[in-house]
Amino acid sequence: MKASWDIFCSVVDNYGDIGVTWRLARQLVAEHRCAVRLWVDDLRAFERLCPPIDVALPQQWQEGVDVRHWPAEWSPVAAADVVIAAFACQLPPAYMEAMAERERAPLWLNLDYLSAEAWVTGCHGLPSVKFKGVQKYFFFPGFQAGTGGLLREAGLLERRRAFQQDPLARKGFLAGLGVFAAPDARLMSLFAYENAGLASWLEALAADSRATHLLVPEGRILGDVQNWLGVEVLAAGAVQVRGALTVQVLPFVRQEEYDQFLWSCDFNAVRGEDSFVRAQWAGRPMLWHIYQQDEDIHLDKLDAFLELYTQGLSPEAKAALIDLWRAWNAGGEMAQGWKKLLEHWPEVAAHAEKWCLEQGSQPDLAAALVQFYLNWI
The missing domain is CATH 3.40.50.2000 (Glycogen Phosphorylase B;)
Structure with a gap:
């Protein structure tokens, strides 16, 4: 599969958010041949997990992932085929407009926090809000059938x-x-x-x-x-x-x-x-x-x-x-x-x-x- 993915990560807990999204981005590239942009608002936290990161660069490649600094002042970019808002982070308004402007709307996912609570299996994969015709879906990692599973690289x-x-x-x-x-x-x-x-x-x-x-x-x-x-x-x-x-x-x-x-x-x-x-x-x-x-x-x-x-x-x-x-x-x-x-x-x-x-x-x-x-x- 060759599809473009945008993953947005707002770092709120030191390393947990970026830890998950960085692993996911690399695996999508390495194992599924996806083109992935990882948008991160705190490159210094990212640097602890990936020392080669240059915190001064707005764009750089790391292990096949197109790493972008998520700036306070957003510059317009084309929306990807799949858009992941990690842990319910709020996407830039201009990017949401770009999603709505696509000829074919992207798949928009809220990758939520990991939980073993029983209600998760009932909510996983369900539609959430819409933005100008672009439908967002819940996607829950989890430990049981009926959830999204856990991050685990091949082998x-x-x-x-x-x-x-x-x-x-x-x-x-x-x-x-x-x-x-x-x-x-x-x-x-x-x-x-x-x-x-x-x-x-x-x-x-x-x-x-x-x-x-x-x-x-x-x-x-x-x-x-x-x-x-x-x-x-x-x-x-x-x-x-x-x-x-x-x-x-x-x-x-x-x-x-x-x-x-x-x-x-x-x-x-x-x-x-x-x-x-x-x-x-x-x-x-x-x-x-x-x-x-x-x-x-x-x-x-x-x-x-x-x-x-x-x-x-x-x-x-x-x-x-x-x-x-x-x-x-x-x-x-x-x-x-x-x-x-x-x-x-x-x-x-x-x-x-x-x-x-x-x-x-x-x-x-x-x-x-x-x-x-x-x-x-």
């Missing part, structure tokens, strides 16, 4: 499996990041928003009978880590030891490296949407810090996912996992929840791999978008 799970079965590949990758953990240490990653519950978790890890090597990429949680350690400055390259816990701060890595980073760890604490999905593809036990929303409506999304994710676990393992996730997302006490999860570690670890393979058997988001367009035309 991803096979590459992950080969990496995890190759100790030398893992060791070499970690060495490239400057990570040299003790052979018997539990390797964990921490990428989260600010969280009052972190101190109790770190205390539990420090007092554990087994060593833990905690890898913390630069990000918003770093201030809480710094406060617990009682140090004035904590930057990339820092290594601090407290009891059985070694804390190591890593520089922000590009997306491809972040996948291998998650694959390398025994447990991954992640946040937002993009890293949340990538942690699931790692097939390892995980903890999600969901983005907080007004009136705590994010907790409904959290519970909906937990209801799906914990199916098949024993009642005891299910309760341990749910209690830990809820405590983390409430900024609560983490020590007892972590201890309970460790009691069920073999079952939780096997379940994470099983969930990964189940999700991997479904169509991926990029393929679902392309099929939706083919059905539409």
Whole structure:
């Protein structure tokens, strides 16, 4: 298929929005031969994920994607065959006029936030508003049949499996990041928003009978880590030891490296949407810090996912996992929840791999978008 696509991304959550749209744009180009323009209003946030980006350029090519700076003052351009407003961002009024002026109206999609809530399957693919005859449709990523699926590149799970079965590949990758953990240490990653519950978790890890090597990429949680350690400055390259816990701060890595980073760890604490999905593809036990929303409506999304994710676990393992996730997302006490999860570690670890393979058997988001367009035309 050769169709033109415009993807609009307004960066509102540091890296989640651009993380999703950048992955999608590259996959549409690489696997579906689409011509993709990615419009981004914050190239500096984009630069963290794609270091070759020149933030001063209004237009540039990256990995086959036509990357455009989305300026405050819009210059007229022809509308594409498919137009994606990522996460309900508002398109430029002049661009909407260009859509209406096309001889054949484009397919206009609102690519919404990921959710496991039951109502999503009923709304996915339904028409939304119209603009001068141009119809917009809802498109929901999701975990169940009847949704748009999850972003997953071709061969991803096979590459992950080969990496995890190759100790030398893992060791070499970690060495490239400057990570040299003790052979018997539990390797964990921490990428989260600010969280009052972190101190109790770190205390539990420090007092554990087994060593833990905690890898913390630069990000918003770093201030809480710094406060617990009682140090004035904590930057990339820092290594601090407290009891059985070694804390190591890593520089922000590009997306491809972040996948291998998650694959390398025994447990991954992640946040937002993009890293949340990538942690699931790692097939390892995980903890999600969901983005907080007004009136705590994010907790409904959290519970909906937990209801799906914990199916098949024993009642005891299910309760341990749910209690830990809820405590983390409430900024609560983490020590007892972590201890309970460790009691069920073999079952939780096997379940994470099983969930990964189940999700991997479904169509991926990029393929679902392309099929939706083919059905539409």
